[in-house]
Amino acid sequence: MHSERFYTLSASCPDRVGIVARVSSFIAEHQGWILESRYHSDGDNGDSRYFMRLEIKAASLPFHLAEFRERFRPIAEELQMDWKISDSAVKKRVVIFVSKQEHCLYDLLARWQSKELDIEIPCIISNHDTFKGFVEWHGIPFHHVPVVADNKEAAYAEIHRLYEESKGETMVLARYMQIIPPAMCEAFPGQILNIHHSFLPSFVGAKPYHQAYQRGVKLIGATCHYVTSELDQGPIIEQDVIRIDHSDSVDDMVRYGKDIEKAVLARGLRYHLEDRVLVHGNKTVVFR
Amino acid sequence: MHSERFYTLSASCPDRVGIVARVSSFIAEHQGWILESRYHSDGDNGDSRYFMRLEIKAASLPFHLAEFRERFRPIAEELQMDWKISDSAVKKRVVIFVSKQEHCLYDLLARWQSKELDIEIPCIISNHDTFKGFVEWHGIPFHHVPVVADNKEAAYAEIHRLYEESKGETMVLARYMQIIPPAMCEAFPGQILNIHHSFLPSFVGAKPYHQAYQRGVKLIGATCHYVTSELDQGPIIEQDVIRIDHSDSVDDMVRYGKDIEKAVLARGLRYHLEDRVLVHGNKTVVFR
């Protein structure tokens, strides 16, 4: 991370000769100073896709983002790129979803307080009112949207409205214990991050720690992934594990797991917000 | 961890034949149900010391702690034991010390909120007033005790007074950026836990992340240890590390380090509070 302002260009396109040359020459022509750059070719050579991420010092360029976009567009079109560019001086808008567990919420707010996580949190949404006071003490609006068997459609319509009203760019499910309906997953692809409390693909579905206890595994884990309409099947961003042993009860595993969950969610979210994650089918390229 | 009430007996004594038999027979005579027990012999056989920790179901014994203590005393004397016994139903009293960094404080309070850390926090003491509002929102008294060059003696007298007044049993230096004076270290041996932001014994003293950056190490760490009058030399309770690489600046290392610091402090504190840590010279036996 750099203290000075920079632009982050992230892109993917069909692989061919000369991609790096084309992009880096464009930047060099305008005296752009590349602070960091990463490239990756994914797949077989016959049918591979090229991924890249560059950080360019903002002050080194003679123009701002709007003009960058306009000038770069012909190159992107020629290379058939999916691309975006963002400005480190513009904070991303992240809406956090919680239920009754505190660990991820406290962790994210601590990082936000210290500006380690330099984002806007326009609001926090919960199906319970447990953390209303805590969230509001931080000066962040809190919306209690109960989700029960017979109001799901209305509840998610309300959540959809709140997210758009607050100009959210990312939803973080910080141990939000409800299943996001497929329509919402499809409305916001690549915008919804979840933390799943197992080392996927082991123990999908409910009560993964109970499943892990039954199987007698020696490590438990957590997985940060994009939410898609297939439950627990979205592209994996980050994972980690912690050692347990025979003396650990399910409750102990839940406790250890919380430490892994919050760490993995924070790392995955950071990668996402810094445009380090590029999705390729059901997998991710993560330029850490 | 058990959900039912239990007593924790922790002890050390010179090693000899029959220690386990003596202690476990005493418990069995009174129908005491041992939930968990750990033993360790440390040192050479000629001059070794025996360490133990037992959890006994409270309801299985026909008497309470006071009578346990009285009845067990002759055995402990015979075996020349250093020993103590605690009751899981009695919360320990922990005073937290902070300065301006939020990560350990948020982490500890999240664990306290959810009763994962089932303690009393009679007060939080800081040399800054940064977290006054946050702490008081949690309903915990906050004491701002500035420590500057010419008031150190008075400041620590005040801290000493606050700690005793609040019946503190443990001090946790949660990134408290002041050196505890030797007199206070000696007044409360085995009661003061610190989190040091390096993998001791590497990089003692100030600015360990800068030292680590200069040396080009590939992992950085944190150490939870008891505070003694020798700076950064006390018995180590817990340590962990995280991988870094050439692309990480000192600021990145500080950021990664915070995650390790809070995790290591929380684990070390838990071991301490559950009487899992027995000090032997400048080392620890930790019955995890």
Add this chain to the structure above:
Amino acid sequence: MHSERFYTLSASCPDRVGIVARVSSFIAEHQGWILESRYHSDGDNGDSRYFMRLEIKAASLPFHLAEFRERFRPIAEELQMDWKISDSAVKKRVVIFVSKQEHCLYDLLARWQSKELDIEIPCIISNHDTFKGFVEWHGIPFHHVPVVADNKEAAYAEIHRLYEESKGETMVLARYMQIIPPAMCEAFPGQILNIHHSFLPSFVGAKPYHQAYQRGVKLIGATCHYVTSELDQGPIIEQDVIRIDHSDSVDDMVRYGKDIEKAVLARGLRYHLEDRVLVHGNKTVVFR
């Protein structure tokens, strides 16, 4: 590990009051010096099972194993114990099975050469002759027993014969790429260790690295487990993982995986040989 000779008593029995007292008093009566002891109660209190492992200094007892067994038997019967006792001076007899991959074989033989793994290897069995010269150079008999579609019964009859003839006590499948038939699994329960090249229960069956690549996981692992008649479902002894990323091909994962496989197999085997592993249903208690 101790340099002096010791006996290892490992046992499990229904949980009740006084087990530790009964066992440790028996040892103390005979002046037995307990070097190390571990206890664990597994399951709910109403229906829990007690596990233990003790190391007793051989020279401290006034009798040898045969008499220990005779004198201890009444206590074991009273407590309804499954138990065994072994002598550190008697090397265990381990038969290694390999196919064409070298990493686990080299690793085990290096440990055997240096006496880190202080065992007898009466023979090594393989379905290929790849390592014949290498094994024989070490002075260990090598048996090439091809296993093909139409000779499986005869092949395993031969393997069974070789194992019994060599007085084997443990079979180690060191990346042996054949499925052990159910009859053999049942003939030698708790004697056959396998290293599976995934973090079970993820990616059971064939080509786990290909499965992991397809799913886009961020860590891959290996699992050492007892072989039972249900493929990849036996009790897990040890597991570990290693980090990978988007730039790693299946071949890279195979290469990283080999490092984890050999490390996990060596640890699992050591726990098994030191009587640290007690099976409880489909899970293990591992007194590391």
Add this chain to the structure above:
Amino acid sequence: MHSERFYTLSASCPDRVGIVARVSSFIAEHQGWILESRYHSDGDNGDSRYFMRLEIKAASLPFHLAEFRERFRPIAEELQMDWKISDSAVKKRVVIFVSKQEHCLYDLLARWQSKELDIEIPCIISNHDTFKGFVEWHGIPFHHVPVVADNKEAAYAEIHRLYEESKGETMVLARYMQIIPPAMCEAFPGQILNIHHSFLPSFVGAKPYHQAYQRGVKLIGATCHYVTSELDQGPIIEQDVIRIDHSDSVDDMVRYGKDIEKAVLARGLRYHLEDRVLVHGNKTVVFR
């Protein structure tokens, strides 16, 4: 790693605008297909150095290495580069040094046998004859060069001669228990890799496991570094750690440590041989 033949260009130069453009345009002009590329800017912007590593598909270029070198030279001179280019089809020549410990030697030879480590080992040199038979069984020449107090100069002259005669490009000290004299370190800068049995900079010098035991650390480690004339102070390439606890003796630590040592050495050596390690002062850039 790619199965097809490729060239690896690694370079560093003073940082400025347009480096990537200059290099990638040169490659694109000749239809060179970049398989993988990594860039890093190290240091402050005012005085930073640029590092890069590219893999180019050999078959995509219309010329071979000699002509590449000639054509690229003017660009390298203009950019004031330190650079080299290697051919994946040409095996590097690695001389291994051992003493009496087997673990790193077995590990390296297993990797060499399976071509995971696709190198030439022209000879293995030792100050003992312990592994003469084992090495020669593998078809590798073994040189026993005793090093004792009064023959050091002659011994290292002989080693120097053997290394040059065998056209060695890298020396690997695989737990070679002798100190390389400064003159040899200076004759082969960046060519001598050592594995140190501690997590440097902790516990420099002799008997690091004894030092670690005395200090009561909870993790022990190993460090692969380039050897310079300052003992244990050379640029660090790779490090790792493993958890220990109070029950581990120095012997246990030695045993655990061996697993870390061989893994860290193998990783560090691989990075070195694949031209992934670029030295910057006393630190390394490692493009993993």
